[in-house]
Amino acid sequence: MEGLRKFPPRPTGAGEMFQLFRDGTPHTRASLVAETGQSRSTVAARIEALTAVGLLAPAGEATSTGGRPPSTFAFDPSARIVLGVDLGATHARLAVTDLAATPLASADEPLAIAEGPDHVLSWVAEIGSKLVAQSGRQVSELAGIGIGLPGPVDHADGRPVNPPIMPGWDGADVPGVLHRHLGAPVVVDNDVNVMALGEHRTACPDEQDLLFVKVATGIGAGVVMDGELRRGAQGAAGDLGHVAVTGADTPCRCGNTGCLEAVAGGLAIANALAAAGSHAETTQEIVDLVRAGDVAASQAVRQAGRDIGTVLAASVSLLNPSRIIIGGILAGAGEHLIAGIREVVYQRSLPLATQHLRIVTSQAGAQAGVIGAATLVTDRFLAAHSVDALITVKEDT
Known part of the structure; x- marks a missing residue:
């Protein structure tokens, strides 16, 4: 996988000091001297290096305690941009963000993952380039590309591994293809892990133990324990959709029977509604029926919540999270889904x-x-080592 660290950094220590700025809090030279224990000249040199690569910028003056007010410096998230990509079974969301993950331009389009990696990744590169231009920036300013895929991913090399709903994607060199298109480093993960990370950082950064459950065409969970995303030995942690539901024998596209996804996923609900005389081909159409007050759809979604709850009850006993967050398209059905989950x-x-x-x-x-x-x-x-490498490259050019 294309990495973000290309040159071995000299041990400047600037990258480690920069971590104090990551939360956006401005600092003075004096406060950094007190916090790091480094000399004033060392702190000044590190601020100069971080300013030279654009990661810090002057942030005005602090309150004076006598004499000239001291200057403050703060993280400048506009220094570079990032392309974030969220691919689902039938949709694609892209956003160009700054280094604080604040969206600058975004797109949300229907896209079938079953079209295969060549078509999908070419489309991602094309739309991503347009969004970069729309945000008023250049592709050369990309710090990297992050992409979530709706299937198992080998986190070490960013390649999908036997993804059930992604025909033609097994072993696809996703990082290499996107790097060739856009020339930026690429990081790939499972879509639910990515959603869990996004939710954790934006909505509940102080929560240490949580499960993020995506309920859409498929069902999966992102696991955050001790404040960190947990992927498991091969990156397969959180695959709730293929946990067996007691008493269920519905065939699943993974080859087994009775999987939670085959019982409570969007396609399963659509099939159940069709058998009852209601028409809903997509998960979004199910949500639309529920919002319109369709009784059969509401009952089917609540039952899906109960089935999901049976699997989550075991997860609660095993992991003891303090919060379970329900996301994905079907979460838009309102209280019907979450009430069924809570009940069980x-x-x-x-x-x-x-x-x-x-x-x-x-x-x-x-x-x-x-x-x-x-x-x-x-x-x-x-990260500290990456910032040090960035400074090294700047100093060598």
């Missing part, structure tokens, strides 16, 4: 595990994926 989770889980548990819908909504994808990039680009 609170009934089946032990009181100690649910004592402080909150089950809520996503606050970041449709933006969770692109914000999380952008955050994958910024976390790497702004």
